[in-house]
Amino acid sequence: xxxxxxxxxxxxxxxxxxxxxxxxxxxxxxxxxxxxxxxxxxxxxxxxxxxxxxxxxxxxxxxxxxxxxxxxxxxxxxxxxxxxxxxxxxxxxxxxxxxxxxxxxxxxxxxxxxxxxxxxxxxxxxxxxxxxxxxxxxxxxxxxxxxxxxxxxxxxxxxxxxxxxxxxxxxxxxxxxxxxxxxxxxxxxxxxxxxxxxxxxxxxxxxxxxxxxxxxxxxxxxxxxxxxxxxx
Ligand SMILES: [Zn+2]
Numbered sequence: 001x002x003x004x005x006x007x008x009x010x011x012x013x014x015x016x017x018x019x020x021x022x023x024x025x026x027x028x029x030x031x032x033x034x035x036x037x038x039x040x041x042x043x044x045x046x047x048x049x050x051x052x053x054x055x056x057x058x059x060x061x062x063x064x065x066x067x068x069x070x071x072x073x074x075x076x077x078x079x080x081x082x083x084x085x086x087x088x089x090x091x092x093x094x095x096x097x098x099x100x101x102x103x104x105x106x107x108x109x110x111x112x113x114x115x116x117x118x119x120x121x122x123x124x125x126x127x128x129x130x131x132x133x134x135x136x137x138x139x140x141x142x143x144x145x146x147x148x149x150x151x152x153x154x155x156x157x158x159x160x161x162x163x164x165x166x167x168x169x170x171x172x173x174x175x176x177x178x179x180x181x182x183x184x185x186x187x188x189x190x191x192x193x194x195x196x197x198x199x200x201x202x203x204x205x206x207x208x209x210x211x212x213x214x215x216x217x218x219x220x221x222x223x224x225x226x227x228x229x230x231x232x
Contacts, residue, residue: 010043011128012121012136017041023125025054025118028198029180030073036176040125048121053114055081060110061202064144070179071199115204116140123194123206126183130173131192137209141165144203165205170195 010017021042026034026049048054059081061067062074119140127135143162170184170193183196191208198204 008041010046011040011125012046012134013043015043015045018044019047021047021125022049023129024122024181024196024198025049025051025058027054027077028058029177030070030077033070033177033180038126038129038175040129042125046121048118051118051121053118056111057115057118060115061198064202066144066201067198068179068200070177071201074199110142110145112142112145115142115145119196119204119206122196126173126185126194126196127192130185135208138206139209141205142203143205144201165193165195168193168195 008017009015011021019042020039022037022039024038026037029037058074059078062071062078064071067074119142120136120138123138123140124134124136127133141161143158143165146156168186168188170186172182172184175182179200181196181198183194185192185194188207191210193205193207196204196206
């Protein structure tokens with residue numbers, strides 16, 4: 001009998017762990033910044049280190065404005081991955097639109113489902129590590145990404161919600177490479193909420209979804225549906 005069975009089980013299911021998953025995935029960390037990364041025990045199915053979404057999400061983040069210097073290094077890695085696969089480039093940036101050639105501003109649509117799938121795995125692993133609780137139902141919101149309408153108007157209907165998430169007094173957790181990844185968490189009375197920050201500028205929020213309580217996000221969607229002018 002293992003002395004601590006919870007250590008030996010996968011962070012996401014009841015199968016025995018056969019690998020260690022890096023969370024966030026190792027490829028988010030530039031070579032030379034890979035010491036002391038967070039890992040959780042994982043079965044082979046739930047180890048997302050090499051999942052197809054990971055490379056997509058990393059590349060989509062790399063070209064985001066407002067990242068720190070370490071995030072800038074990522075662009076070189078990303079360019080190399082595009083050199084190997086021009087198809088990957090076109091898939092990632094199929095909606096690329098140049099907004100200003102003078103200011104080098106362009107936009108593209110992020111595939112939010114892939115971002116959310118990857119970030120759910122990350123927060124699930126972090127939560128297991130910190131709280132020893134397996135929880136697979138999370139709502140993910142990316143305050144850094146703007147809705148299409150806000151590009152012209154400067155703000156969108158989610159700004160109040162972004163403000164709300166930003167005012168939560170997250171307790172920061174220690175990470176080995178905070179300029180690549182840092183995070184904090186906070187226990188609301190109905191569950192945990194997390195804020196993940198990549199490269200100092202790409203922010204992701206995730207909170208527990210429960211069946212028995214009203215969800216922040218659904219409340220916001222309702223507010224949006226009643227307040228937002230229909231645009232089609
Ligand atoms: Zn598993």
